[in-house]
Amino acid sequence: MRNSDDFSPAVIDRAAVLLEEFRDGGELTLSQLSNRTGLPRSSTHRLLSQLVELGWVERHGQTYTLGRSLFEWGALARRRSGLQEIAHPFLHELYATTGLVVHLGVLEGNDVRILDKVGYGPIPLPTRIGGLQPAGRTALGKALLAFCDNGSARRRPTVEVLTSAAEEARRRNEMAVVRQRRTAYERDEAVLGVACVAAPIGDLRSCAGAIAVTGPVETVDGALLATPVRATANAIWQALADNGSVRRAG
Known part of the structure; x- marks a missing residue:
């Protein structure tokens, strides 16, 4: 002590x-x-x-x-400004609608930095505001990898070491599908028994971050959740544009 x-x-x-x-x-x-x-x-x-x-x-x-802890504290200090401040009410609405934990994140190096987390569920999740999660194993990270940096994720390998050409091809195809559907899915990859549905905030020309709903695999219906998750992401993007926080390409 x-x-x-x-x-x-x-x-x-x-x-x-x-x-x-x-x-x-x-x-x-x-x-x-x-x-x-x-x-x-x-x-x-x-x-x-x-x-x-x-x-x-x-x-x-x-x-x-x-140390990394200071960077995490820095992320916490930014919670009440910018993206998190604008997105927070929308995250609460999505939680109220789905009953699933909602995350807001941005890509930081090879990881996802969690900027906000709303709600709770029956399964403890190893996520916290300001913390990091591996991008390649989370739906939130996959949405960011597919849309971040003005689309440069289309040319970069995944954050994890690729074990074979077949694995690389599978990953690239997965990113292409995410861009086409504007939705990313993950099941039993980051945490056993947990599934996620995510969508980008923005598009390939400008992406501010991504959101995801997370819960037990038996309660996460990707087909049903894709629409409200995308709608919430789009609403946040529109709010950012209205606030002057982003510039929409015309």
Whole structure:
């Protein structure tokens, strides 16, 4: 159990000084951090160890970088602005209509960053706002891979290592079907016993993100859910356009 002195104002101030040195996103050594901040080397090492334990800083050999936890906190801080703020009421409506958990996400590298999550269900889901999920194994990620980056996903391989030419062909065909239907499906891929239906917010020219409904496989009827999921995604896209958050190609 931590001593309350570990988080005294003085300690927090010194930790903030250390974290500021990572603002440029680079890697720094213990000596560099001590020299730049003017903190004693022993104090710097102790603070870094605490920040590593919290996940705010990561250690790579002799260097340190910002930790993933801080990026997740950043996603949380953005919840009340932009896409999430506009989409949130629509997500609640979709949850009320379907009774299934609704996710909002954007593509971030090889993963999906969850920006919002509405509702709950009988099966615990390993998702949280600000967290990451592998794009290639989720309906949300498949919708994003098919439509994100102005359609560049059509030319990129999937985020997972392709084991054969046949697997690559299958994945490419899956992306083509998603683009044609404007709907992505997933069943027992990310979590056993769970299925999802997703749709992009936008189109191949401009995609703001994607939404998905998730629930037990026995309650997720893709044929019935595709229409309300697409309609909700389209409504969010229209709201973004009306708000001036996106520019619709004419």
